[in-house]
Amino acid sequence: MTARLCAVFHCGSPAASDYSPYCRRHKSTLRRHGATGQRGIAKAELAPYLARVEARIAKNPDSEAWSLMEGTWTTIIAEANATANRRVGNRYERSAANEIAAIALDCTPGEVIRTVLAMVLFWHDQPRRFASDEALRVQIARRVRALSQRHVGLRYDHRTGQQVRVYREMTPKAAGILGRKLMIAFGAIGLHLAALDDRDRKAAQEAKQRLATAISQLS
């Protein structure tokens, strides 16, 4: 039993071990979400941002941007497959490469790209929802990985005699690496889409204001 308290302000729980600055709960949150104060981004929370990305794509169906981005993702997959097959090298890089290879088997490039762009819009609109840059990268990686079912396994429960679904967590390092790759590839494009949305919103407000002014001046 250690006499230290969790380093999170106002937590008050004992540290998980002599080597951990955090209690069990905060240690686990840090591992899963990239920061002790980070809550996971739920699919429903991301939905409005995904809709905005889809609207932008629908507005520009012939833009080469979408297929070029798919090409970027395809390159990331090819690099991941090469890394995953290498016997030597950084094990965290290999673990991230395995995650990418698994995601690629289940998801279309379009799904992955739309999810990353939607996460960047989310971050642009609600930066305080992300506890740190690392937490943002981890949340992006988690939302993209959730597109695939490969991390959901089945376990036999001897007590009930039934199969139960278990979620295999991504390692924190692999999540950080995957998130970083996705941000490098698509982060700037996501911020550009956010700026376009801001511009459109402002133009709509101005048009509304002009109409209100014009109506108030009717004789």
Ligand SMILES: [Zn+2]
């Ligand atoms: Zn704590």
